[in-house]
Amino acid sequence: MTTVTEKRRPISERIEENKEYLNDRLGVGKSFDIGVHEFFVGNTKLLMYYINGFAESMLVSQIMREINDLRGRDITDSLFETLFYKFIPFYQLAKVDTTDEFMDKLLVGQVGLILDRSNHAIIMDTKILPTRSPQEPDTERIVRGAHDGFTETLVINTVLTRRRIRDERLRFEIMQVGERTKTDVAVAYLQDVANPQLVDELKERLQNIQIDGIPMAEKTIEEFIIGKTLNPFPLVRYTERPDVAAVHLLEGHVLIYVDTSPSVMITPATYFHHVQHAEEYRQTPVVGAYLRWVRFFGIFASVFVLPIWLLMVMHPSMIPEQLDFIGMKDKGSIPLLVQFLLAEVGLDLMRMAAIHTPAPLSVAMGLLAAILVGDVAIKVGLFAPEVILYLAVAAIGMFATPSYELGLANRLVRIFLILMVGFFSTPGLMIGFLAVLVGLAATRSLNTPYLWPFIPFNYKAMKDVVVRLAVPSKNNRPSIVRSQNSSRQ
DSSP: OOOHHHHTOBOOSOHHHHHHHHHHHHTBTTBTTEEEEEEEETTEEEEEEEETTTBOHHHHHHHHHHHHTOOGGGOOSOHHHHIIIIIOOOSOEEEEOBHHHHHHHHHTTOEEEEETTOSOEEEEOOBOOOOOOOOOOGGGOOSSSOOOOOOSOHHHHHHHHHTTOOOTTEEEEEEEEOTTTOEEEEEEEETTTSOHHHHHHHHHHHHTOOOSOOTTTHHHHHHHHHOSOOOOSOSSEEEOOHHHHHHHHHHTOEEEEETTOSOEEEESOOGGGGGOOGGGGGSOHHHHHHHHHHHHHHHHHHHHHHHHHHHHHHOGGGSOGGGGGGSOSOOOSSOHHHHHHHHHHHHHHHHHHHHHSOHHHHHHHHHHHHHIIIIIHHHTTSSOHHHHHHHHHHHHHHHTSSOHHHHHHHHHHHHHHHHHHHHHHHHHHHHHHHHHHHHHHHOBSSSSBTTTTTTTTOHHHHHHHHSOOOGGGOOBOOGGGOOSOOBOO
């Protein structure tokens, strides 16, 4: 266990003492990827520490060439001052005074110089990060518009955001989370727009995270920020699109960027933040409103079609004569409630199999599922045909839900309502729906009512949810974010 004294250990003027300490802490000679290069400038010994794969070799070689060309007559001040201010041809330099800060910088990919007879070290940010191109995210595809998306590299994600908001008041405040992983986390907001209380609260919660590491990145951060909860509904919104992130920053939201994750966390978020999609704003307002209503219908179908149909099958007298065809011709040999539960589990199994199946085998997996579930399972009496039909309708509605997290939460609500209908019939459906509604109404996301603007009701904001308004008519920011500047003009 590292003590507080060790963590604050200053860099010694004796280079051999620094070398012994750093080599032991960093595992030089044991870890193959951590290297140290010894060389001299005049009579002064220097140590260069680096991590293979992080340091950009061409740039480091150029810096080494310049240092090796240094002559005694060129050193007018101390060697440290001469290197730092004159002879290192690089603009991203920093001076550190403690070994802990030196190691922290080194482990994120920077190159460090230790000098004999100097209690300062030089850090050069010459790292190159393994990354992929900013491709369009699979879960937020659109037909028209920008097709770039966030990557796993924090710096690239901030650049993609700044490309869309060229405002000097855009802030990215960075901190490190995790005693061992030291993951970079940035809080993004517009200084004159975002609610300062929300910014301070998020920064405080991030700084209070005590854990050895966050390898699962943004999801771990969310659980620390939101706290322990059994609520399946997503209390923050995720996006992998820079344009969506920029829109929310302009509205006054505070965003959290986590290095190694392509998903950006939007706070605060309500239920209705999860039912909007970027495609609606890439079309005319009328077409965008139509697309939104279709998505609303899909979300409604994913939750209520199966419970309502099960209730009507249990009570055929409730089916109007005009809709008599939606009844059930053959219930099969298994109780209907069990069929629904098996079908729900089977649908999740197929979804997970599709995710984990290698691409060359995905077509074969689809044919296998279609033949066994869609044909053989019906013929042998495992499922009634209507169960498969209405489950498919619910599944399409779930996949049409813009938010993947909301779609999974709605799946659990649907199963809950099916169980309530199966055991308690009509009262079960009413009580179950009321329980879900009351639970959502009581939910708060960072002190924000989750069902706003429906509960508490806000006519202007609710109209913007139901109808995709033209952007020129949206002169004010949403009141729920409690921004400093409510006008967008």
